[in-house]
Each structure stands twice: as C-alpha cells, then as structure tokens.
Amino acid sequence: xxxxxxxxxxxxxxxxxxxxxxxxxxxxxxxxxxxxxxxxxxxxxxxxxxxxxxxxxxxxxxxxxxxxxxxxxxxxxxxxxxxxxxxxxxxxxxxxxxxxxxxxxxxxxxxxxxxxxxxxxxxxxxxxxxxxxxxxxxxxxxxxxxxxxxxxxxxxxxxxxxxxxxxxxxxxxxxxxxxxxxxxxxxxxxxxxxxxxxxxxxxxxxxxxxxxxxxxxxxxxxxxxxxxxxxxxxxxxxxxxxxxxxxxxxxxxxxxxxxxxxxxxxxxxxxxxxxxxxxxxxxxxxxxxxxxxxxxxxxxxxxxxxxxxxxxxxxxxxxxxxxxxxxxxxxxxxxxxxxxxxxxxxxxxxxxxxxxxxxxxxxxxxxxxxxxxxxxxxxxxxxxxxxxxxxxxxxxxxxxxxxxxxxxxxxxxxxxxxxxxxxxxxxxxxxxxxxxxxxxxxxxxxxxxxxxxxx
Amino acid sequence: xxxxxxxxxxxxxxxxxxxxxxxxxxxxxxxxxxxxxxxxxxxxxxxxxxxxxxxxxxxxxxxxxxxxxxxxxxxxxxxxxxxxxxxxxxxxxxxxxxxxxxxxxxxxxxxxxxxxxxxxxxxxxxxxxxxxxxxxxxxxxxxxxxxxxxxxxxxxxxxxxxxxxxxxxxxxxxxx
Numbered sequence: 339x340x341x342x343x344x345x346x347x348x349x350x351x352x353x354x355x356x357x358x359x360x361x362x363x364x365x366x367x368x369x370x371x372x373x374x375x376x377x378x379x380x381x382x383x384x385x386x387x388x389x390x391x392x393x394x395x396x397x398x399x400x401x402x403x404x405x406x407x408x409x410x411x412x413x414x415x416x417x418x419x420x421x422x423x424x425x426x427x428x429x430x431x432x433x434x435x436x437x438x439x440x441x442x443x444x445x446x447x448x449x450x451x452x453x454x455x456x457x458x459x460x461x462x463x464x465x466x467x468x469x470x471x472x473x474x475x476x477x478x479x480x481x482x483x484x485x486x487x488x489x490x491x492x493x494x495x496x497x498x499x500x501x502x503x504x505x506x507x508x509x510x511x512x513x514x515x516x517x518x519x520x521x522x523x524x525x526x527x528x529x530x531x532x533x534x535x536x537x538x539x540x541x542x543x544x545x546x547x548x549x550x551x552x553x554x555x556x557x558x559x560x561x562x563x564x565x566x567x568x569x570x571x572x573x574x575x576x577x578x579x580x581x582x583x584x585x586x587x588x589x590x591x592x593x594x595x596x597x598x599x600x601x602x603x604x605x606x607x608x609x610x611x612x613x614x615x616x617x618x619x620x621x622x623x624x625x626x627x628x629x630x631x632x633x634x635x636x637x638x639x640x641x642x643x644x645x646x647x648x649x650x651x652x653x654x655x656x657x658x659x660x661x662x663x664x665x666x667x668x669x670x671x672x673x674x675x676x677x678x679x680x681x682x683x684x685x686x687x688x689x690x691x692x693x694x695x696x697x698x699x700x701x702x703x704x705x706x707x708x709x710x711x712x713x714x715x716x717x718x719x720x721x722x723x724x725x726x727x728x729x730x731x732x733x734x735x736x737x738x739x740x741x742x743x744x745x746x747x748x749x750x751x752x753x754x755x756x757x758x759x760x761x762x763x764x765x766x767x768x769x770x771x772x773x774x775x776x777x778x779x780x781x782x783x784x785x786x787x788x789x790x791x792x793x
Numbered sequence: 794x795x796x797x798x799x800x801x802x803x804x805x806x807x808x809x810x811x812x813x814x815x816x817x818x819x820x821x822x823x824x825x826x827x828x829x830x831x832x833x834x835x836x837x838x839x840x841x842x843x844x845x846x847x848x849x850x851x852x853x854x855x856x857x858x859x860x861x862x863x864x865x866x867x868x869x870x871x872x873x874x875x876x877x878x879x880x881x882x883x884x885x886x887x888x889x890x891x892x893x894x895x896x897x898x899x900x901x902x903x904x905x906x907x908x909x910x911x912x913x914x915x916x917x918x919x920x921x922x923x924x925x926x927x928x929x930x931x932x933x934x935x936x937x938x939x940x941x942x943x944x945x946x947x948x949x950x951x952x953x954x955x956x957x958x959x960x961x962x963x964x965x966x967x968x969x
Binding site for chain 2: 355356357360482488489490491493494495497499500503504506507510511514515518521522525526528529530541542543545546547548549550551552553554555556557558559560563564567568570571574578581778779781782785
C-alpha cells in the first residue's frame with residue numbers, strides 16, 4: 339500500500355473514486371463544445387488569420403518588412419523565439435524533473451503542461467525559420483544535407499546550429515513522452531465511446547492498449563528513462579539558446595552567467611504560463627478537485643524561487659560589468675538601465691524581480707485572481723527581459739555613427755500574433771479532444787488521497 | 794496458436810486486495826495469464842514473477858549509437874570531407890561538437906527505446922486489442938486465467954479466485 343505523510347494535504351479533493359476520475363475527465367471529451375470554448379476558438383482563429391496575412395507577406399516580400407535595420411539585426415523575432423522556448427520549459431520540468439523527484443502533485447498538471455510545451459516549441463521554431471528569409475533554402479542552411487555546393491556542410495562549431503539540433507530533439511522527445519502518457523487514457527475514451535467515429539479514432543490513437551501488467555511495468559520503466567533523458571535535455575536546450583548570445587563578442591551578451599540564468603528564467607516564465615492556462619482550464623472544465631489551491635500554491639513557490647534566481651542574475655550581471663573594468667561592457671549596462679530603453683528595463687525589473695516577491699505572502703499565493711494577474715505580469719516581464727538583452731545590447735554598437743533605435747512594424751506584431759493564434763488554437767483543440775488530466779496517473783493516487791480526506 | 798480462448802476472470806476493486814490475491818492465487822498453483830489494470834500498480838510485476846524489463850539497456854545501446862553517429866558525422870564532415878577555416882581554429886576539436894553529440898544521443902536513445910517498447914508490447918494504431926472487461930480502462934482490476942494452461946477444473950479455479958477477495962468471478966470466451 340502507498341503511504342503518504344500525514345502532513346501533506348490530499349492531492350485530489352472531493353472524495354473522488356477511481357470511476358469519478360474517468361467520468362470527470364472524459365466528460366469534456368465526450369460532450370459538445372461549450373460556448374466559452376467556441377468563443378475562445380473564434381478569437382484564436384481570428385488572431386491566426388490576421389497573423390497568417392503577416393507571415394505570408396513576410397515570406398513574399400522578405401524580412402525587410404520587419405522593423406530591423408543594419409544595427410539592430412535581431413529584435414522581436416528572436417525575442418519571441420526565446421520567449422516561446424522558455425515557456426515550453428515548465429512542461430518538461432513538471433513532467434520529467436518532478437517525476438524524478440517523485441513529486442505526486444505533478445500528476446494533475448503534467449498533461450496540459452506538456453501540451454503547452456509542444457505548442458510553445460512549435461511557435462518558437464517559427465521565428466528562426468522565418469528569420470532566415472528564404473524558408474525554402476532553410477533546410478540546406480540548418481541541416482547537414484548533401485548539397486551541390488561541395489557538399490559544403492553546416493558549421494558544427496556554431497551555437498545557431500546547436501540550437502537546430504537542441505530544439506528539434508527537444509520537440510521530438512517531448513512529443514514522444516507526451517504521447518506515451520496519452521495512450522492509456524485514449525484507451526479509456528475508446529472503451530467508453532458510443533459512436534463509430536470516436537471508437538475508430540480513439541481506437542487508433544490508443545495503439546491497442548489493454549492495460550496488461552507486463553505492459554504497465556514496461557511503460558513505467560520507459561517513462562522513468564524518458565524523464566531521465568528529458569531532464570538534462572531541457573537544461574541543455576535553454577543553455578544552448580543562451581549560447582546564441584553568450585558565445586558572441588557583443589558586450590551585454592557574452593557573459594558566462596547566461597546558461598543558468600536563462601534556464602531559471604525559462605522555468606520562471608513557463609510556470610507563469612502554466613498557471614495562466616490551468617487557472618482558466620480548471621474553471622471552465624470544473625477541475626477544482628484535481629487542480630487544488632495546494633497545486634497553485636506549489637507552482638507559485640516555484641515562481642518565487644526561479645524569479646529570485648533571475649533577480650540575482652540581473653544584479654550579478656550589473657556588478658560584473660562594473661567589476662570587469664571593461665568600458666564597453668560597463669556602457670552596455672549603463673545604457674540598458676538609463677539609456678533610451680530605460681522603460682523596457684524598468685518593466686523587466688518590476689515584473690520579474692519585484693512582483694513575484696508578493697508571493698511570499700500566503701494569502702496572495704493562494705488567491706486565484708492574484709495568481710492569474712501575476713502570472714500574466716511575469717510573462718510580460720520575461721518578454722521584456724529578452725527584448726532588453728537583445729535590442730539594448732545591439733542598438734548602440736561599436737560605431738556611434740551607426741547607433742539606431744528599433745521600431746516594430748505591423749509585421750513584427752503580426753507574426754507574434756500569428757504564434758498566439760497558433761498556440762491557443764492548438765491548446766483549445768487539445769483541451770476539447772484530449773484528456774486534459776492524466777487519468778491513469780491520477781487514479782493511482784486516488785486511494786491515498788481519499789483515505790487522507792476521511793481522516 | 795494454443796487454444797487460449799476460454800478464460801476465467803477475477804474482478805478486483807482495490808489494488809491492495811489485488812496484490813494479495815495475486816500471491817494467494819499463485820500459491821494455490823493456478824497459473825495467471827495476465828492481470829489488467831486501469832493504472833500502474835506498484836509491486837504487481839514482482840508479485841506476478843515478471844523479470845525486470847531490459848528496456849533501459851536498449852535505451853543505453855541506442856544512446857551509444859547516437860553518440861557514435863554524431864561524432865562520426867561531425868568529424869567526418871568538418872575534419873575530412875570539407876575542412877573549413879573558421880577563425881583559424883582546428884578543423885575539428887571535440888568541445889564544440891559536444892552539444893550536437895549530446896542532442897543526438899538523447900534523440901536516438903529516446904526514439905530507440907520507445908520504438909522497442911512499442912514493438913515488444915505490440916502497440917500499434919491498427920491493433921484490435923483483446924478486451925477482457927470493458928471496465929479495465931475505467932476502475933476495475935482484472936485477473937485473467939487461461940483454462941487451457943491450467944490442469945485444475947473451472948470450478949476449482951473459480952473457488953480459489955472467489956476466496957482471494959474478488960468482487961466478481963466471470964467467464965470470458967473469445968471466438969477468433
């Protein structure tokens with residue numbers, strides 16, 4: 339029998355039985371789409387449509403339609419790329435790292451968090467791909483494919499190429515991990531399906547799962563090894579993203595603190611996004627018994643920790659710039675905080691360093707409205723962090739005669755909007771047609787939870 | 794195939810009762826075909842006498858393959874096939890090749906292990922599974938006993954299962 343310490347709160351409330359779990363989660367998949375879902379879908383598709391116009395124009399005309407200039411060669415595009423990749427990290431942290439640490443509270447949020455990871459990585463990957471301008475040649479520039487220039491191979495010494503491998507491996511492994519977890523739950527839906535189409539579709543999706551003890555034993559072993567592989571993988575992904583900057587010679591970018599600082603920032607923004615999504619999903623799908631205040635509080639604690647790491651990193655960067663005695667480095671940081679982009683820096687500092695400290699107060703971190711607002715504030719802050727790092731380090735470069743400012747155009751905003759449309763469309767489809775909570779895993783903790791409630 | 798068409802099923806409500814029952818049933822000399830559960834029950838594979846899966850070893854081997862392929866590819870391409878002068882550095886040195894090597898190790902290890910898992914567990918989109926009881930994927934644990942593999946009579950087996958704490962004892966026949 340599983341034993342859980344008495345000081346821990348029950349992870350699933352409402353005295354649920356194993357059968358209730360199946361009912362509560364499958365109801366969403368089997369029922370008709372709700373009005374709020376339809377509304378969400380309409381808004382997402384509108385964003386996707388407007389964004390698609392921007393993306394198509396960009397592909398037709400070239401990246402000159404963006405607000406980039408010869409001084410600021412990276413701006414919104416790479417900011418959005420890093421922002422989306424960062425968001426993805428929370429999904430893997432919840433499903434892999436918390437599995438290795440045997441944190442059972444992950445069980446009711448890991449499915450949706452992993453879905454978020456997968457969609458966020460797709461959105462992220464769009465930006466470097468579009469930034470290449472000629473998308474149709476991108477394969478030759480990004481992958482080691484035989485070509486008619488030699489073969490002239492890709493440069494394996496470049497962090498940009500490491501990124502190609504890191505992001506594609508991350509996407510593939512996350513997708514596989516997520517799908518393996520979905521198989522038993524698809525089988526539950528298959529066995530309840532009433533009409534022919536859902537029987538056939540969920541039958542195919544469930545891969546003929548029958549719940550045999552031998553398969554479960556292998557399944558658990560596979561999940562554990564995948565978690566063991568995904569843990570260093572997720573740390574490597576944002577490390578390599580940070581190396582896009584850190585291996586350069588640009589003051590403000592080439593700091594050795596970047597890898598851990600980026601990873602902490604990624605988990606910070608990822609948890610904020612998980613909270614934004616889960617608070618809505620929980621309300622709309624009535625999952626309050628599965629995603630409890632306890633879950634929300636624990637996620638907020640992760641936000642305090644990672645937010646504080648990020649805050650220390652900001653201060654350390656500043657200190658080291660001064661302490662290094664390198665004038666260019668010192669100027670980059672003075673300009674960052676007090677130059678023409680001071681407002682971006684101030685937004686970043688307020689949203690990322692000051693606002694999460696509010697979660698030290700228990701009544702704030704257990705308050706749903708406050709958590710929802712702060713989760714959005716954190717994501718705004720993390721977008722500005724990347725904007726500050728990228729644009730303020732570039733816009734006043736080595737020659738004062740070429741100093742410039744960056745002004746976004748409609749197409750900068752449009753492509754960003756496109757990724758939002760894509761992300762929410764995909765997430766809403768997932769929420770409607772896939773089980774949003776890992777039923778099999780939650781069922782395994784039902785007994786210990788309900789015993790605890792009876793006490 | 795052997796005539797594994799006639800089964801006796803014991804249905805259990807609780808995972809701890811099930812774990813005890815598996816021990817009792819096996820002690821009384823009945824061979825269990827398989828136990829089906831809605832969620833992983835810890836200790837069940839041990840109780841049924843299953844050996845540890847060798848999938849972690851497969852994962853390691855696939856990972857090793859990934860490492861080898863990645864290093865061979867990078868050293869071959871940049872070191873021999875088309876050496877490029879990049880900042881006057883060596884044509885090939887190991888440190889800058891580590892990230893791609895690591896990523897491909899993880900990729901091949903994960904895909905290889907999951908692929909092996911799918912093959913050995915016979916999971917595929919077009920498979921029609923044998924469903925012993927429709928409630929297995931909901932909330933019931935089912936112990937299936939193949940009559941052809943046991944020398945005891947059906948009634949004897951049913952009695953043993955009944956005594957082990959099963960909430961229901963059913964017959965299940967497949968016509969294939």
